[in-house]
Amino acid sequence: MQAPQDLVQCLAEGGQKVAALRVARALLQLFEQGGDICSLYARHMYEHHLPRITEILTGACNVAALKLSCDLLQDAAVLSGKAGGEAGSDVSHYSSRPIADDSMAQQVICDALIAAVRRSADMILRSDPQRMAEIIALFESYPQKIFVRIALHVLAKGPGAAPELAEGYLRNPDLVANRWCREEYAELALAWFPSLDAQKQQALLDLADAVPARYKATWEQGFKERHNRTPDAKDERRYQVLTIREVLWRWRAALPPARQQVLDDTVAEFGDPDAWKVPFWGQSEASPLTSADISAQSVEVTLALISSWQPGEEPRRQTLTSLAYELRNAADQDPTKYAEAADRFASLRPVFIRNLFDGLAGACKNKRRFPWDAILRLIEGVYSRIHAPVDAAAIAEGDDPNWT
Numbered sequence: 001m002q003a004p005q006d007l008v009q010c011l012a013e014g015g016q017k018v019a020a021l022r023v024a025r026a027l028l029q030l031f032e033q034g035g036d037i038c039s040l041y042a043r044h045m046y047e048h049h050l051p052r053i054t055e056i057l058t059g060a061c062n063v064a065a066l067k068l069s070c071d072l073l074q075d076a077a078v079l080s081g082k083a084g085g086e087a088g089s090d091v092s093h094y095s096s097r098p099i100a101d102d103s104m105a106q107q108v109i110c111d112a113l114i115a116a117v118r119r120s121a122d123m124i125l126r127s128d129p130q131r132m133a134e135i136i137a138l139f140e141s142y143p144q145k146i147f148v149r150i151a152l153h154v155l156a157k158g159p160g161a162a163p164e165l166a167e168g169y170l171r172n173p174d175l176v177a178n179r180w181c182r183e184e185y186a187e188l189a190l191a192w193f194p195s196l197d198a199q200k201q202q203a204l205l206d207l208a209d210a211v212p213a214r215y216k217a218t219w220e221q222g223f224k225e226r227h228n229r230t231p232d233a234k235d236e237r238r239y240q241v242l243t244i245r246e247v248l249w250r251w252r253a254a255l256p257p258a259r260q261q262v263l264d265d266t267v268a269e270f271g272d273p274d275a276w277k278v279p280f281w282g283q284s285e286a287s288p289l290t291s292a293d294i295s296a297q298s299v300e301v302t303l304a305l306i307s308s309w310q311p312g313e314e315p316r317r318q319t320l321t322s323l324a325y326e327l328r329n330a331a332d333q334d335p336t337k338y339a340e341a342a343d344r345f346a347s348l349r350p351v352f353i354r355n356l357f358d359g360l361a362g363a364c365k366n367k368r369r370f371p372w373d374a375i376l377r378l379i380e381g382v383y384s385r386i387h388a389p390v391d392a393a394a395i396a397e398g399d400d401p402n403w404t
Contacts, residue, residue: 001045004023005053013060027040030072039109047105047106058120063138066135070117073116073147076113082094093149098184098292099153117150121135122334125157126336132155133165136151148175152169155169156191156295157334159188159191159192163195166192167192171203171204173210176208176247177211177247179246182250185251187292193254194254208248209244212239242273245273253289287325287326288305289305291327294326295337302330306352307347309323320349320351327359328359329359332362335363340370342374346377346381353382387403388403389402
């Protein structure tokens with residue numbers, strides 16, 4: 001398959017954009033065979049080569065290349081049976097993983113195409129942030145809800161380039177209430193809620209507060225079926241506060257202090273919303289920041305927090321390992337941001353530098369391109385300390401014991 005890929009690259013670099021896209025569409029075509037999505041490539045080779053082809057096409061063809069990736073993702077959704085033609089048959093958006101999670105991008109064609117769409121959009125916006133509205137309009141032209149999740153994620157990268165769109169998505173009552181886009185909605189809320197004036201912030205919080213009433217009839221019916229009785233005032237209060245907790249939880253860091261305190265009081269009374277994970281994954285560990293939080297703030301803010309942060313016990317056991325892993329995920333999702341500032345992480349604990357390297361290595365494996373000058377300086381700094389001792393008294397649980 002190398003010859004047609006070389007042809008795509010030759011056409012793209014030679015300015016023959018229409019021809020490059022035409023050959024690429026034929027090369028990357030998908031079809032159904034025995035209930036599986038198949039391509040012209042050998043098993044998993046489609047996922048392996050797609051990042052490089054996407055990069056070549058996006059560099060030459062811009063939004064037209066992004067549209068090709070979107071068309072292919074739509075094809076994959078339909079061929080997989082997740083996005084049929086009947087009303088209500090679209091389940092393309094259902095996933096337990098955030099849209100920015102690339103853990104399956106090397107094994108599953110649909111996941112590889114989601115990553116290709118995201119990265120193509122990222123490339124375009126890095127060179128021209130003002131094309132945000134055009135890109136979101138492209139996503140909105142597809143009926144599958146998977147494109148809503150992608151739109152939320154991409155918009156969160158630069159909401160200031162399309163403030164009316166950002167506010168419109170945040171104030172969409174269906175998006176506020178639904179679990180299927182909660183991760184991506186939280187990304188956008190973390191990035192843009194603090195930029196809204198007090199009146200607009202309150203309007204958005206009022207929208208969140210209205211979610212319990214919107215679904216109360218359905219909840220009451222389910223409660224009666226499960227408990228064989230009508231819910232009392234105590235049951236209704238529990239439903240009210242836990243529903244609001246679920247709506248706001250992932251973007252609580254952006255909330256006003258008084259509202260954060262209300263959530264803390266709810267957790268103190270009813271428990272952590274992620275506590276269900278404990279039976280499956282053992283003792284629950286937490287990070288003071290998620291990768292979405294880290295991505296939404298500047299490198300300066302992240303460095304300041306990581307430099308001074310110490311593990312805590314409440315409300316969940318917070319660990320260096322968890323915080324370092326969230327940094328790793330943030331670097332994997334937006335390698336350029338962290339590559340450009342890599343040498344500024346030199347003063348951090350070894351565990352954070354190691355996870356930063358791991359995140360950039362993951363992006364490398366997925367054929368992401370980013371500047372290396374600052375990374376090389378950080379590598380040089382680590383090697384210069386390879387035999388330097390780490391203060392044993394300063395080592396916390398989960399910390400790396402040395403620079404090796």
